[in-house]
Amino acid sequence: MGENTPFDEMYNADGSVREPYRALSEWLGEQPEKGLALMQADAEAIFRKLGITFAVYGSEEGTEKVIPFDVIPRIIAANEWRKLSRGIEQRVKALNAFLYDIYHRQEILKAGRIPEKLILNNAAFCPQMMGLEPARGVYAHIIGVDIVRVGPDEFYVLEDNLRTPSGVSYMLEDREAMMMLAPDLFQRSKVAPVETYPENLRRTLESVAPAGAGRNPVIAVLTPGIYNSAYFEHSFLADQMGAQLCEGQDLFVDGGKVYMRTTTGPERVDVIYRRIDDDYLDPLTFKPDSMLGVPGIFDAYRAGNVTLVNAPGTGIADDKAVYTYVPEIIEFYLGEKALLNNVPTYNCTDVDQRAWVLENIAELVVKEVHGSGGYGMMVGPTSTKAQHEEFKKKIIARPDNYIVQPTLALSTCPTHINNDVAPRHVDLRPYVLVGDEVRITPGGLTRVALKKGSLVVNSSQGGGTKDTWVLED
Amino acid sequence: MESWSVEGPGIGNAGRFTDGFGNAAHLVNQLRPEGEINIHVRGEVTTRDSHGVLGRPSGEPVPALYRRLTEAAKAPEALYEPFRNAKENRLSICHALMARVGEELGLPEEPKAPQQMQANGGQAQVQEVAEAGEPRPPAADYAHLFIGAARALDIPARYVVGYRLVDGEDGLHAWAEALDEGLGWVGFDPHAQICPTESYVRLAIGLDAETAPTLRTVPLAEVVQVAKVSAV
Numbered sequence: 120m121g122e123n124t125p126f127d128e129m130y131n132a133d134g135s136v137r138e139p140y141r142a143l144s145e146w147l148g149e150q151p152e153k154g155l156a157l158m159q160a161d162a163e164a165i166f167r168k169l170g171i172t173f174a175v176y177g178s179e180e181g182t183e184k185v186i187p188f189d190v191i192p193r194i195i196a197a198n199e200w201r202k203l204s205r206g207i208e209q210r211v212k213a214l215n216a217f218l219y220d221i222y223h224r225q226e227i228l229k230a231g232r233i234p235e236k237l238i239l240n241n242a243a244f245c246p247q248m249m250g251l252e253p254a255r256g257v258y259a260h261i262i263g264v265d266i267v268r269v270g271p272d273e274f275y276v277l278e279d280n281l282r283t284p285s286g287v288s289y290m291l292e293d294r295e296a297m298m299m300l301a302p303d304l305f306q307r308s309k310v311a312p313v314e315t316y317p318e319n320l321r322r323t324l325e326s327v328a329p330a331g332a333g334r335n336p337v338i339a340v341l342t343p344g345i346y347n348s349a350y351f352e353h354s355f356l357a358d359q360m361g362a363q364l365c366e367g368q369d370l371f372v373d374g375g376k377v378y379m380r381t382t383t384g385p386e387r388v389d390v391i392y393r394r395i396d397d398d399y400l401d402p403l404t405f406k407p408d409s410m411l412g413v414p415g416i417f418d419a420y421r422a423g424n425v426t427l428v429n430a431p432g433t434g435i436a437d438d439k440a441v442y443t444y445v446p447e448i449i450e451f452y453l454g455e456k457a458l459l460n461n462v463p464t465y466n467c468t469d470v471d472q473r474a475w476v477l478e479n480i481a482e483l484v485v486k487e488v489h490g491s492g493g494y495g496m497m498v499g500p501t502s503t504k505a506q507h508e509e510f511k512k513k514i515i516a517r518p519d520n521y522i523v524q525p526t527l528a529l530s531t532c533p534t535h536i537n538n539d540v541a542p543r544h545v546d547l548r549p550y551v552l553v554g555d556e557v558r559i560t561p562g563g564l565t566r567v568a569l570k571k572g573s574l575v576v577n578s579s580q581g582g583g584t585k586d587t588w589v590l591e592d
Numbered sequence: 593m594e595s596w597s598v599e600g601p602g603i604g605n606a607g608r609f610t611d612g613f614g615n616a617a618h619l620v621n622q623l624r625p626e627g628e629i630n631i632h633v634r635g636e637v638t639t640r641d642s643h644g645v646l647g648r649p650s651g652e653p654v655p656a657l658y659r660r661l662t663e664a665a666k667a668p669e670a671l672y673e674p675f676r677n678a679k680e681n682r683l684s685i686c687h688a689l690m691a692r693v694g695e696e697l698g699l700p701e702e703p704k705a706p707q708q709m710q711a712n713g714g715q716a717q718v719q720e721v722a723e724a725g726e727p728r729p730p731a732a733d734y735a736h737l738f739i740g741a742a743r744a745l746d747i748p749a750r751y752v753v754g755y756r757l758v759d760g761e762d763g764l765h766a767w768a769e770a771l772d773e774g775l776g777w778v779g780f781d782p783h784a785q786i787c788p789t790e791s792y793v794r795l796a797i798g799l800d801a802e803t804a805p806t807l808r809t810v811p812l813a814e815v816v817q818v819a820k821v822s823a824v
Contacts, residue, residue, distance in 0.1 A: 223654075235659065246653075372619065419619070423609075500652060531705050
């Protein structure tokens with residue numbers, strides 16, 4: 120898996136430029152001295168003006184920050200993308216079929232292909248979802264699949280993110296900024312558009328409106344409010360697709376139907392793109408002390424009067440312990456071999472595997488089963504001995520709470536660092552919409568670890584983003 | 593069921609749905625409730641004694657769901673471990689579990705267990721003196737303990753809330769059901785130490801008391817429930 124030298128997406132081993140990067144390479148060579156630095160300063164101003172910020176939990180400086188943006192785009196060839204998108208489509212279809220099965224007859228458990236206890240006793244499994252028939256049988260409508268590249272033809276899926284994946288606003292804003300910064304570069308290449316995302320999101324949401332919603336279903340985006348780290352994105356998406364942005368108190372349930380309070384009286388809501396976690400969605404069914412949700416909204420969903428997007432309980436399909444079974448899941452429901460690789464994952468509850476993990480911890484990546492955002496994880500090769508020991512103790516204390524994977528040599532892309540260009544590690548989160556059809560936006564969000572050698576790309580841990588180009592034939 | 597009616601403010605406009613466990617439910621909202629809200633439920637039900645055997649009603653989720661462990665329904669290892677490698681069939685194990693739960697939380701006063709008194713007379717009497725006057729834990733605790741123990745032994749078990757006809761007592765009651773491969777669901781009432789008879793009426797099922805409440809409110813309100821059950 121490319122343990123030694125990471126795959127450089129721009130240069131071949133002999134120093135020649137890879138085909139998809141040719142136009143970019145020429146363009147970089149033509150830039151005047153300090154050209155990139157000026158562009159970087161412009162980018163900063165653009166993002167401040169767009170108001171795109173994110174919040175870092177536990178940060179001592181102000182909570183609102185501009186996410187670092189790198190002015191050199193990441194480029195994916197048309198044939199590479201075709202292969203990737205086929206694999207992604209296969210994955211999201213299988214995972215939705217899995218969710219339907221798990222919340223109905225549970226054939227995959229009866230067949231013994233996944234241990235029953237792993238699902239039934241999982242905190243992410245939602246018994247309240249049993250027997251519900253979601254519109255078009257879709258549970259996860261909005262998905263962000265985290266992918267890393269380790270070789271010319273080798274991609275691995277790190278996580279499937281079927282709950283409420285964020286970051287799509289960065290994908291859109293990065294493109295907008297890039298077009299302002301380097302219009303000449305766009306003229307030299309045929310880049311697939313990403314601007315269609317909000318329209319496709321709207322189409323997807325309309326396609327899963329409940330029966331009887333009429334020709335123009337009313338869509339609302341439900342946000343936890345301004346203190347949420349992704350509030351900007353919630354308001355941005357509502358604005359872009361012409362939907363109402365609501366907080367819990369703006370909605371109410373009457374007669375088993377959901378209404379929005381408006382200045383002209385209550386208006387019926389058909390589809391809710393909710394960015395509130397399952398637990399906080401409805402105090403009548405889930406956490407009784409939640410102030411963020413809407414009492415009765417889940418009951419209205421069960422009554423078939425509103426569609427919740429994504430459905431509650433989708434987390435069982437992107438649980439880190441279930442992740443290892445995704446190839447199995449694809450085979451079971453589609454009768455196909457998985458097109459995209461899973462990262463080999465060690466199970467610490469197995470005595471032999473645990474012993475091996477503890478011995479080799481310095482080479483491995485340890486993740487909390489229910490962690491996200493790069494919190495609670497350790498990358499062996501870039502951590503100190505003390506950190507290795509700390510995580511060893513954690514694994515021994517709660518082996519079921521961690522998964523362990525080999526450290527992947529993430530591919531690198533040319534990145535603007537101190538007025539120079541240097542390779543930095545990147546990952547990729549393509550955004551997928553599932554409704555009447557599967558719509559995958561070409562490209563996605565590329566996150567880049569700005570620190571030299573770092574493999575952690577999360578924005579909360581010092582990562583930045585890049586515009587991601589998929590070239591058209 | 594001969595008749596069933598739910599009366600209360602707003603019930604005419606109630607949202608109706610089936611929950612994840614197959615229970616029929618009503619959702620009512622009160623925009624500006626003033627003072628008390630009274631809900632009256634009246635019904636007449638014809639019952640028969642099936643020795644607790646319910647079978648496999650349609651429209652229910654897969655029984656395996658009821659192997660899910662929950663916080664509310666837990667049992668200490670000592671209670672179920674002796675049954676781990678038992679040779680008896682599931683039904684016998686469940687009967688034995690019901691007896692163990694009774695011993696653990698206290699047996700009903702009537703009928704007394706005379707054999708135990710004889711076999712271990714002195715000790716049992718001391719216990720009785722110590723417990724005199726102290727009410728037994730609620731039926732929900734018995735059901736939870738039974739369910740927790742059954743699930744620990746890989747037997748699907750669920751919580752039932754309903755009515756029980758007992759002279760002079762409030763009729764609201766809780767018990768458990770366990771799955772027998774052959775018979776389907778079988779009721780066990782560890783609080784009364786019997787399998788449900790014609791004196792029982794099932795109202796709702798769930799994983800535990802939290803998922804099978806008869807009434808849920810937001811914001812949390814003080815709920816007083818009184819049930820009168822009588823034979824016609």
